[in-house]
Amino acid sequence: MSSRIIYVIYKEVIHIVRDPRTLAVMFLIPIMQLMLLGYAMTTDVDHIPTVVLDQDLTSQSRDLIKAYQASNYFDVSHYAATEEELRRLIDKGSARTGLIIPYGYGHDLEKHQSAQVSFVIDGSDPTVARTAFAAAQTVAQAKSIQLAGEKIGLTLETLPGVSVHPRVWYNPNMKSINFMIPGLTALILQFLTTLFTSLSIVREREQGTIEQLMVTPIRPPELILGKVLPYVAIAFFDLAEILIIGVFWFGVPIRGSVPLLLAISTLFLLTTLGLGILISTIARTQQEAMYLSFFTLLPSMFLAGFLFPVEAMPTALQVISYVIPLRYMLTVASGIILKGVGLRILWPEVLAIAIFGVVIFGAAVRRFRKQLE
Amino acid sequence: MLRRILAITRKEIIHIIRDPRSLSIMFMMPVIQLILLGYTATTDVEHLSTAVLEQDQSLQSRELVDAYRASNYFDVRFYVSSEGELGRLIDAGEAKAGIIIPAGYGRDLTGDHEASIAFVIDGSIPSVAATAFSAAQTVAQAQSMVLIERLYGIDVEQQAGIDVRPRVWYNPDMKSANFMIPGLIAMILQIQSTLFTALSIAREKEEGTIEQLIVTPLRSIELIVGKVMPYVAVSLFNLVEVLIIGVLWFGIPIQGSVLLLLALGVLALLSSLGIGLLASTIAHTQQEAIFLIFFLMLPFMFLSGFFFPLEAMPRVLQLISYLIPLRYLLVIVRGIILKGAGLSILWEQVLALLLFASAILALAASRFRKRL
Numbered sequence: 001m002s003s004r005i006i007y008v009i010y011k012e013v014i015h016i017v018r019d020p021r022t023l024a025v026m027f028l029i030p031i032m033q034l035m036l037l038g039y040a041m042t043t044d045v046d047h048i049p050t051v052v053l054d055q056d057l058t059s060q061s062r063d064l065i066k067a068y069q070a071s072n073y074f075d076v077s078h079y080a081a082t083e084e085e086l087r088r089l090i091d092k093g094s095a096r097t098g099l100i101i102p103y104g105y106g107h108d109l110e111k112h113q114s115a116q117v118s119f120v121i122d123g124s125d126p127t128v129a130r131t132a133f134a135a136a137q138t139v140a141q142a143k144s145i146q147l148a149g150e151k152i153g154l155t156l157e158t159l160p161g162v163s164v165h166p167r168v169w170y171n172p173n174m175k176s177i178n179f180m181i182p183g184l185t186a187l188i189l190q191f192l193t194t195l196f197t198s199l200s201i202v203r204e205r206e207q208g209t210i211e212q213l214m215v216t217p218i219r220p221p222e223l224i225l226g227k228v229l230p231y232v233a234i235a236f237f238d239l240a241e242i243l244i245i246g247v248f249w250f251g252v253p254i255r256g257s258v259p260l261l262l263a264i265s266t267l268f269l270l271t272t273l274g275l276g277i278l279i280s281t282i283a284r285t286q287q288e289a290m291y292l293s294f295f296t297l298l299p300s301m302f303l304a305g306f307l308f309p310v311e312a313m314p315t316a317l318q319v320i321s322y323v324i325p326l327r328y329m330l331t332v333a334s335g336i337i338l339k340g341v342g343l344r345i346l347w348p349e350v351l352a353i354a355i356f357g358v359v360i361f362g363a364a365v366r367r368f369r370k371q372l373e
Numbered sequence: 374m375l376r377r378i379l380a381i382t383r384k385e386i387i388h389i390i391r392d393p394r395s396l397s398i399m400f401m402m403p404v405i406q407l408i409l410l411g412y413t414a415t416t417d418v419e420h421l422s423t424a425v426l427e428q429d430q431s432l433q434s435r436e437l438v439d440a441y442r443a444s445n446y447f448d449v450r451f452y453v454s455s456e457g458e459l460g461r462l463i464d465a466g467e468a469k470a471g472i473i474i475p476a477g478y479g480r481d482l483t484g485d486h487e488a489s490i491a492f493v494i495d496g497s498i499p500s501v502a503a504t505a506f507s508a509a510q511t512v513a514q515a516q517s518m519v520l521i522e523r524l525y526g527i528d529v530e531q532q533a534g535i536d537v538r539p540r541v542w543y544n545p546d547m548k549s550a551n552f553m554i555p556g557l558i559a560m561i562l563q564i565q566s567t568l569f570t571a572l573s574i575a576r577e578k579e580e581g582t583i584e585q586l587i588v589t590p591l592r593s594i595e596l597i598v599g600k601v602m603p604y605v606a607v608s609l610f611n612l613v614e615v616l617i618i619g620v621l622w623f624g625i626p627i628q629g630s631v632l633l634l635l636a637l638g639v640l641a642l643l644s645s646l647g648i649g650l651l652a653s654t655i656a657h658t659q660q661e662a663i664f665l666i667f668f669l670m671l672p673f674m675f676l677s678g679f680f681f682p683l684e685a686m687p688r689v690l691q692l693i694s695y696l697i698p699l700r701y702l703l704v705i706v707r708g709i710i711l712k713g714a715g716l717s718i719l720w721e722q723v724l725a726l727l728l729f730a731s732a733i734l735a736l737a738a739s740r741f742r743k744r745l
Contacts, residue, residue: 021661039686039690040676040690047684048684088718091712091714092714096684116535118539121539121540121541121542123544124543124707124712125552126417127682129544133541138507138511141518142514148527162488162489162513162517162520163489163490163513165490166492167492169495174506178497179499288395288398302410303409305498308414312417312418317412334497339497341465
């Protein structure tokens with residue numbers, strides 16, 4: 001049996017090697033994803049370009065502008081003379097926020113009254129807008145406390161108050177790349193194995209060579225194993241590539257056990273290979289196989305919490321996310337890499353991955369065999 | 374000339390219709406993307422599961438916990454009695470934040486001192502952590518104001534307060550769908566049509582039928598136009614599909630002119646068709662075409678401002694983004710739909726897109742002709 005599998009593997013490797021461009025793409029895709037996600041993905045918003053309309057022109061209004069600038073959230077990039085000018089700058093997107101300090105602001109503060117300012121926020125990008133919204137108020141609040149303190153002769157340091165000492169665990173600098181690396185390892189495993197398995201089987205069917213394989217003494221399980229094993233090897237190579245670049249280039253710490261991660265990844269491959277085989281039994285052309293693979297990949301990416309946190313989704317989608325195997329693999333990968341936890345904490349996820357693997361792979365092999373007969 | 378183009382278009386339509394599954398996927402794909410992006414693409418996290426370790430057990434500490442609970446950001450689900458227990462809950466992911474109020478907190482506050490608390494945040498998802506981080510400090514700041522009022526009788530907000538009136542323009546509820554759906558429209562115009570064009574020509578190459586077309590009296594320009602026309606139609610159909618679902622289902626307000634949007638959409642399609650054509654001159658097989666497009670799609674998605682704001686990226690990536698047509702298209706589509714902007718504001722973006730489309734089409738057509 002094993003020698004027959006080796007022949008199928010050999011044949012598949014020849015196919016892969018004959019197409020060096022696709023091979024190169026297989027190895028380059030993870031690097032490219034890493035670089036893009038590592039450098040482009042920043043959800044932390046600071047230095048928002050801000051336009052200021054200061055109608056008051058007092059030392060108090062300048063003080064407030066300075067406080068906003070010092071907060072690091074806002075960069076005063078423009079000064080406008082009229083509301084129309086401010087609107088135009090925000091319409092064009094040159095500024096994302098606008099601070100309007102009306103006439104009389106300094107006067108109100110001197111008389112110990114509450115003074116009003118307007119803060120215009122471009123809401124089109126909600127992530128930026130929400131940060132700006134909260135920061136606009138926090139800065140003003142801090143300034144108010146300082147002014148109140150001055151009134152009774154106390155400075156910020158001597159005022160009573162609650163000071164918060166945040167301790168951010170697992171990822172102290174809240175770097176996005178630390179979050180992306182575990183996710184990418186899981187995603188690459190699913191993407192490569194599902195797409196390539198389905199494409200390679202469908203290609204044989206499209207070109208009619210699958211009949212030739214069937215008249216040989218190779219049995220269906222051997223055929224499947226032989227065809228998918230080279231892609232499993234590539235997937236693991238990519239996984240190692242991601243981890244190595246992650247650790248040495250981006251300085252992501254791996255806190256848990258790498259062998260454990262590899263073992264659970266192998267278990268997860270049962271699911272993704274199963275999906276690939278299942279797709280190959282449905283699709284008739286390579287194009288269809290590609291569409292179907294993307295069809296399974298897209299919801300996985302979005303619902304598993306790869307890009308956006310599951311906690312922020314509507315409840316119905318959170319419920320659906322429980323039937324997405326990638327969700328569990330993401331938890332496992334980030335648990336092992338970032339938190340350094342082991343099976344004692346991750347066993348429910350591992351159990352889910354095992355169940356998915358057995359069910360999906362089993363169903364796929366059965367369908368595949370039935371189709372050959 | 375027109376007759377020959379139409380003949381090619383007819384041939385391509387027959388190809389498309391013969392494969393009803395791919396056809397239905399072409400129409401279904403945008404709907405699925407729309408629903409996924411419309412509902413999942415949000416980093417707005419509220420009601421974070423929170424564990425509290427109250428070592429102080431005073432009136433003041435309970436007051437602080439209440440303030441955190443009332444803030445909507447934190448859901449106090451666990452009361453723990455040791456740091457080890459708190460650590461386990463966060464390790465397991467059952468709690469994302471932990472408040473530790475040390476013994477002496479209440480005494481410090483009544484004694485006019487500053488009192489400290491520790492706030493543990495699970496940093497593994499940075500966007501969640503950043504929200505929790507700032508919310509933790511905002512709540513404490515508000516609590517400090519309450520304390521100042523109680524101790525000194527100064528109502529900070531009334532007597533010395535700066536009252537900020539935020540006005541959120543364009544998207545007052547800060548709904549993610551309002552941001553993602555216009556982006557998706559740009560994405561569909563750019564990616565889908567590129568993929569279709571590249572695949573349809575690569576298929577002819579793989580099957581060797583392109584030689585048959587070359588021996589006909591067709592000129593290469595007629596071949597190109599005839600082949601891409603049906604895909605232009607599909608892409609425009611998809612654009613309208615996404616617009617309709619966006620408006621009727623997600624309630625996206627379209628502030629600007631739909632006609633302008635469609636006109637600029639056609640301009641964007643020209644640039645995508647150019648990229649697709651260029652890819653088809655490079656790829657020999659469908660599989661290669663798929664990977665080439667996928668390879669392009671990644672920087673398009675991440676460097677255009679589709680997911681993440683350009684301002685936050687390193688300088689080098691910002692410079693690269695100028696080479697990505699989707700960047701301009703995103704500003705145009707979001708500008709028209711959300712801001713109601715017209716040509717007087719968008720002309721720079723339109724010009725950039727126009728330049729890009731003509732350059733890429735010219736390059737693709739000359740390479741394509743040489744290949745034939």
